[in-house]
Each structure stands twice: as C-alpha cells, then as structure tokens.
Amino acid sequence: xxxxxxxxxxxxxxxxxxxxxxxxxxxxxxxxxxxxxxxxxxxxxxxxxxxxxxxxxxxxxxxxxxxxxxxxxxxxxxxxxxxxxxxxxxxxxxxxxxxxxxxxxxxxxxxxxxxxxxxxxxxxxxxxxxxxxxxxxxxxxxxxxxxxxxxxxxxxxxxxxxxxxxxxxxxxxxxxxxxxxxxxxxxxxxxxxxxxxxxxxxxxxxxxxxxxxxxxxxxxxxxxxxxxxxxxxxxxxxxxxxxxxxxxxxxxxxxxxxxxxxxxxxxxxxxxxxxxxxxxxxxxxxxxxxxxxxxxxxxxxxxxxxxxxxxxxxxxxxxxxxxxxxxxxxxxxxxxxxxxxxxxxxxxxxxxxxxxxxxxxxxxxxxxxxxxxxxxxxxxxxxxxxxxxxxxxxxxxxxxxxxxxxxxxxxxxxxxxxxxxxxxxxxxxxxxx
Ligand SMILES: *Cc1c(COP(=O)(O)O)cnc(C)c1O
Numbered sequence: 001x002x003x004x005x006x007x008x009x010x011x012x013x014x015x016x017x018x019x020x021x022x023x024x025x026x027x028x029x030x031x032x033x034x035x036x037x038x039x040x041x042x043x044x045x046x047x048x049x050x051x052x053x054x055x056x057x058x059x060x061x062x063x064x065x066x067x068x069x070x071x072x073x074x075x076x077x078x079x080x081x082x083x084x085x086x087x088x089x090x091x092x093x094x095x096x097x098x099x100x101x102x103x104x105x106x107x108x109x110x111x112x113x114x115x116x117x118x119x120x121x122x123x124x125x126x127x128x129x130x131x132x133x134x135x136x137x138x139x140x141x142x143x144x145x146x147x148x149x150x151x152x153x154x155x156x157x158x159x160x161x162x163x164x165x166x167x168x169x170x171x172x173x174x175x176x177x178x179x180x181x182x183x184x185x186x187x188x189x190x191x192x193x194x195x196x197x198x199x200x201x202x203x204x205x206x207x208x209x210x211x212x213x214x215x216x217x218x219x220x221x222x223x224x225x226x227x228x229x230x231x232x233x234x235x236x237x238x239x240x241x242x243x244x245x246x247x248x249x250x251x252x253x254x255x256x257x258x259x260x261x262x263x264x265x266x267x268x269x270x271x272x273x274x275x276x277x278x279x280x281x282x283x284x285x286x287x288x289x290x291x292x293x294x295x296x297x298x299x300x301x302x303x304x305x306x307x308x309x310x311x312x313x314x315x316x317x318x319x320x321x322x323x324x325x326x327x328x329x330x331x332x333x334x335x336x337x338x339x340x341x342x343x344x345x346x347x348x349x350x351x352x353x354x355x356x357x358x359x360x361x362x363x364x365x366x367x368x369x370x371x372x373x374x375x376x377x378x379x380x381x382x383x384x385x386x387x388x389x390x391x392x393x394x395x396x397x398x399x400x401x402x403x404x405x406x407x408x409x410x411x412x413x414x415x416x417x418x419x420x421x422x423x424x425x426x427x428x429x430x431x432x433x
Contacts, residue, residue, distance in 0.1 A: 007053045008040070008052040008053045009037065009038065009039045009040045009051060009052055009053055010037055012040045012052065013037045013038060013040070023038075024038070028398070028399065028400055028403065029399075031399045033380065033384070033399050033400030033401065033402070034383070034384040034387045034388065034399045034400065035384055036388065038399070039051040039052075039053075039055070039057075039391075039396075040052045043072075044059065044067075044071035044072060045070075045071050045072050046070040046071060046072070046410040047059060047070050047071075047408060047410035047411050047412075047415055048071070049071070049396055055394065056394060057391070057394050057395060057396035058394060058395050058396065058411070058415055058418070058419060059071070059396050059408070060395065060396060060397050060398070060405040060406060060407070060419075061396055061397070061398050061403075061405070061406065062406040062408055063270075063275055064270070064398075064403070065244075065245050065249065065270035065271065065406060066270040066271050066273060066274060066275045067275055067406075067408060068248070068249060068271055068316070068320065068329075068358065068406070068408050068409065069274075069316060069319050069320075069408060069409050069410065070408045070409060070410025070411075071275075071410070073315075073316075073319065073410075075315050075318070075319060076274050076275075076312055076315040076316055076319075078315070079311040079312060079314065079315035080276070080308055080311050080312050080315075082311070083096070083307050083308050083310075083311035084308055086307070087307065088306075088307070088308060089302075089303055089306055089307065089308075090307070091302060093305075094305065094307055094310070096305075096307055096310035096311060096314060097116060097305040097310055099310070099314050100116070100272070100310050100313045100314050100317070101113075101114050101116075103313075103314065103317045103318075103321070104268065104272065104280065104282065104317075105282070107248070107252045107253055107317070107321070108243075108247070108253050108254055108256065108257070108266060108282075109253055109256060109257055109262060110241075110256055110262040110263055110264070110266060110283055110284070111266055111282040111283055112282070112283065112284055112285040112288065113282055113283070113285050113288035113289075114280050114281070114282030114288070115280060115281055115282065115288070115291055115299065115304075116278060116279070116280045116304050116305040116310075117278075117279040117280060117281070117299075117301055117304050118277050118278065118279060118301055118303055118304060118306075118309075119149065119269060119277060119278075119279045120148075120149050120242075120244035120267065120268075120269030120270065120279045121148075121149025121150050121151055121279070122149075122279050122301070123149075123244065123267040123268060123269055123279035123280055123281045124148040124149050124151065124154060124207065124240075124242055124244070124267050124281075125149065125151035125153070125154070126281050126299045127205075127207070127240050127265045127266075127267050127281040127283075128140055128151075128153065128154075128204070128205060128207060128240070129297060129299065130265065130281070130287060130288075130290060130291060130297050130299075131204045131205035131237075131238040131240060131264075131265065131287075132204045132205075133290055133295075133296070133297040134204075134238065134287050134290055134297075135204040135205070135236065135237065135238065137201070137202050137203060137204040137237070138180045138202065138204060139180045139181075139182060139199055139202045139203045139204060140153070140180060140181055140182070140203070140204055140205050140206070140207060141182045141183075141184060141192060141195060141203060141205070141206045141207070142154065142156065142181060142182070142183055142184075142206075142207050142208070143183065143184055143185065143186040143188075143208055143209075143212070143371075143372075144157040144183050144184070144185055144186065144371070144372040144373075145157060145186055145212060145214070145215035145218070145371060145372030145375060146186065146207075146208060146209045146212050146214060146215070146242070147209075147214030147215075148207055148209075148242050148244075148267075149244075152173045152174070152177040152178065153177050153178060153180070153181055154181065154207075155169045155170050155173050155178065156169060156178045156181045156183050157169055157183060157372065182195055182199075182203075185371040185372065185373065186212050186215075186218055186220075186370070186371040186372060187218070187220065187221045187224050187370050187371055188371065189223065189224050189227035189228070189231075192206065192227070192228060192231055193227070193231055196231055196234075196235045196237075200235055201235075201236075203232075203235060203237040204237060204238065205232070205237055205238040205239070205240050205264075205265075206228050206231075206232055206237060206238075206239055206240065207240040207242055208225070208228060208239075208240070208241065208242065209241075209242050209243075209245065209246070210225055210241050210242075210243065210246055210254075210255035210256065210259060210261070211245075211246050211250065211255050211356055211359075213245040213246065213359060213403075213404045214245070214402070214403070214404075215372050215375045215402050216354070216361040216363055216369060216375050216378065216401060216402050216403070216404060217354045217355070217356070217359060217360060217361035217404040218354065218369055218370060218371065218375060219354055219356055220259070221370065225259055225261050226261060229261050229262075229263075232264075238263075238264040238265060238287070239263040239264050239265075240263060240264065240265045240266070240267065241254070241255065241256055241261075241263040241265075241266045241267070242266075242267045243255060243256070243266050243267060243268055244267055244268060244269035244270055244279070245270060245359075245404075247266070247268045247269075247270070247271060247272065248268075248271040248272060248316075248317065248320055249270075249271055249357060249358055249359060249406070250356055250357030250358065250359065251326055251357060252320060252321065252326060254266070258357070263283065264283050264284050264287060265281060265282070265283035265284070265287060266281065266282055266283055267279070267280070267281050268280040268281070268282070271316060271317075271320075272313045272316075272317070273309050273312060273313050273316075274309075274312030274313050274315060274316035275312060275316075276306070276308055276309040276312040276313070277303075277306075277309060278306075278309045278310075278312075278313055319409075325409065326357070328409060329357060329358040329407060329409060330357060330358075332358070332407050332409075332411055332416060333355060333357060333358050333359075333360065333407050335413065335416050336360070336407065336411075336416045336419060336420065337353060337355045337360060339416065339417070339419075339420030339423070340353055340360075340362070340420060340423050341353060342420075343420060343423045343424035343427055344427065346424065347424065347427040347428055347431060348431075349427045349430070349431060350364070350365065350366040351363065351364055351365075351427070352365060352366075352367075352368060352369060354369065358406060358407040358408070359404045359405065359406055359407070360404065360405050360407070361403075361404045361405060362383075362386070362405075362423075363375070363378045363401070364378050364379040364380075364382040364383045364386065364401065365377050365378040365379060375402065378401050378402075380401045382430055383400075383401040384401075385429070385430045385433055386426050386427065386430045387399060389422075389425065389426035389429045389430060390422055390423070390426050393422040393425065393426065394422070395419055395422050395423075
C-alpha cells in the first residue's frame with residue numbers, strides 16, 4: 001500500500017508534516033507502529049470510514065473508543081445540530097449538564113457526584129489531585145502498560161519487576177513530578193501489597209484501568225481488582241478506576257458493574273462525549289465535596305460541560321440505555337471472536353485473541369498476555385504485515401499492536417462475516433511473507 005503511486009493521503013501527509021509535528025495531533029495516528037503513512041479521513045457514516053482517495057473501510061478504531069453507535073448516528077447528529085443553534089458555549093450552568101450527570105450517576109453504581117472536564121487526561125489528573133487532597137498523602141500507584149492520559153505525574157510505566165521508583169517516560173517531565181508515582185506490573189497484587197507494606201501511610205490512591213486497553217487488551221485476572229479494593233480500604237487509600245475506555249463500553253455501568261467492585265472515584269471520557277471532547281471524574285459524595293467551589297481542591301475549565309458535548313453525550317447514552325443494546329454488542333463481539341478464532345486455527349497462526357464485551361485485540365504471540373512485559377513479546381513486524389493486509393481489504397484496525405479494537409452497534413452480521421474472511425486471508429498472507 002505504502003509503495004503505490006502517490007495518493008491524496010500521501011500528499012496531505014507530506015504537507016501536514018511541515019505544519020504539525022509528525023503530521024498529526026496525536027502520535028499513534030502517524031502509523032509509526034506499522035510503517036507507511038496514514039490515510040486521511042474525509043467523512044464517516046455508520047460502520048464505515050471514507051478516506052480522501054475514495055476508499056471505504058469498516059472501522060474498528062472508532063476514534064479510539066467513543067463511536068460505539070457508529071459514525072454520524074442520526075439522533076446524535078440531530079441533538080448536536082439542535083444544541084449548536086442555541087449557542088456554542090456560555091461558561092454558565094445549563095440543564096444539559098444536570099441531564100448527563102443524572103444519566104452517569106444512574107448508570108454507574110459508585111458515582112454519586114460528577115465533574116465534567118474536556119478530556120480523559122484532565123479527568124485522571126484531577127481525580128489524582130482530589131485523592132491527594134482527600135487523603136493528605138502524596139504517593140500514587142499505577143500499573144505499567146496502563147495509560148491514563150499525558151499528565152506529567154502519569155507518564156511513568158517503569159520496567160519489569162515490582163515497585164520501580166517512578167522514572168519519567170518523556171523528556172520534559174521533571175523527576176520531582178513522578179517521584180511519587182510507583183509503578184507495578186498489571187495483575188501483580190502481591191507487588192501492590194508489598195508497596196503498601198513499605199509505605200503504609202503514604203499512598204493516596206491506586207489508579208487502574210479495570211481492563212487494560214492501552215497495551216493491546218489485558219484482562220484482570222480473578223481476584224486482582226478485589227485485592228486492590230481490599231488493600232486500599234485497609235490502608236486508607238482511594239481506589240480510582242480509569243474507565244475512560246471501559247465506561248459505557250463493556251456495560252452501561254462499565255467494568256465496575258460487570259465485575260461488581262465499587263471504586264471510590266471513576267474517570268470517564270470517550271463514549272460519554274459521543275465523539276465530542278469530554279471527560280469526567282466522579283465518585284463518593286464525601287470525596288467529591290472537596291472539589292471547588294464547595295471544597296478547597298481547585299479544578300476548573302472554560303469549556304467544561306460544553307453544551308454541544310453534553311448534547312452528544314446525552315443522545316449517545318440515550319441510545320445505549322435502550323434495552324438489549326449491550327446484549328447485542330456482546331453477541332456481535334462473540335460472533336466475530338468465534339470467526340477469528342476459527343481463522344487463527346485454520347491458518348495455524350500463533351495469535352492470541354483476548355476479548356471482553358465490545359473490545360478485542362489480536363496479539364501476534366504464542367503465550368497468554370497478562371501484563372506489559374508479556375504484551376511486549378508480541379511480534380510487531382507480524383502485526384504490521386497483518387494490519388496492511390487488512391487495510392488493503394478495507395478493514396481499518398488500530399495502527400499499533402498495543403491498542404484494542406472496538407465493535408460498534410453499526411456492524412451487522414454481513415460486515416462481521418466479511419471481517420472474518422479478511423482476517424483469514426490476511427493471516428494467510430502474513431504467514432507467507
Ligand atoms: C484515552 C484514555 C485516556 C486519555 O483520554 P484523552 O481524552 O485522550 O485525554 C485516559 N485513560 C484511558 C484508559 C484512556 O483509554
């Protein structure tokens with residue numbers, strides 16, 4: 001694909017590289033994980049993306065999560081159009097903020113109050129500031145391979161092993177900002193316990209993706225999240241679920257409902273904004289009462305609770321709250337997984353297929369993936385070949401081995417069957433090369 005004659009995408013990418021670092025406004029979009037150059041999207045509708053060269057793709061990226069209904073879903077479009085005619089932003093309270101807050105609080109068991117922000121990054125950053133304010137402690141625990149946005153204090157993944165002292169992943173992040181960020185391997189409950197024993201009075205919070213969806217897709221092992229809940233309670237720390245990805249994706253109540261664990265605070269983003277920029281953090285009322293102006297923990301935003309974003313979020317959640325939607329997503333996901341599993345077997349490919357609800361990932365490796373170290377064993381060159389074979393057949397997957405794929409309600413049975421046929425051909429091609 002990348003060696004074909006110059007396409008319009010190529011030309012635009014050449015231009016973009018002169019204007020934007022790497023030609024993009026978020027790194028993974030540049031296709032560095034698979035080589036070659038990105039396709040430029042013209043528009044999208046339902047299950048499909050259309051690029052500027054007139055190619056059509058079944059979309060399994062969904063803007064990295066939000067577009068669970070499919071693109072330009074009619075009731076969402078209508079809600080945004082209607083809201084935009086009434087003014088874009090007021091910097092003053094609106095009824096729509098109450099409405100979306102009600103919907104999240106009703107859907108997610110642990111959330112009693114919520115604050116809307118503009119991105120997932122803002123949500124996690126603010127939730128951690130709140131946890132530190134509430135506990136009067138400085139240290140936080142995160143898991144390597146979990147992504148919580150690009151705030152300084154969270155740009156730590158550390159290497160293998162237990163409790164590595166936080167070293168920043170990026171230049172420009174002072175070590176003082178991350179020295180209180182302790183990183184542990186995902187699924188390593190014993191490692192977390194050891195940190196608590198070392199610093200019994202210093203840990204403000206654990207922040208975790210209840211399903212890790214930013215290193216491919218790593219599911220929590222039985223008892224892992226329960227142990228985090230138990231340890232935080234025992235040591236007086238807060239448990240923060242980063243459900244920016246899993247919220248409203250693997251169930252109306254997110255991972256916490258599915259796994260029956262109540263965190264103290266939860267972060268949201270992606271789906272709750274229906275594709276417009278939104279994030280949120282919420283949780284126990286006594287903790288949320290510490291947020292300004294009722295409490296002393298300062299956090300603000302010019303465009304927070306933006307009426308267009310609220311309208312998109314409300315319309316999206318309205319669709320998702322209709323009975324049977326998550327059963328339908330589960331069914332689609334299962335049909336696809338069964339087909340792909342068959343293709344993996346028939347082609348004799350060493351590929352793993354973790355899946356939960358409307359998300360899955362194909363790891364090009366033999367052994368099960370349980371944490372960042374095992375995820376990193378996946379063969380990225382094999383993935384890249386597979387990715388390009390899929391793209392050539394009109395299937396748009398995330399351009400990196402370490403991202404998860406998403407299913408939307410817009411995918412029908414015929415599209416799922418077509419996807420399976422493409423996977424089978426791509427796996428055959430990949431083996432041949
Ligand atoms: C996407 C994501 C974020 C960051 O959200 P942005 O809106 O990109 O800032 C944080 N946490 C998780 C789990 C995510 O998937």
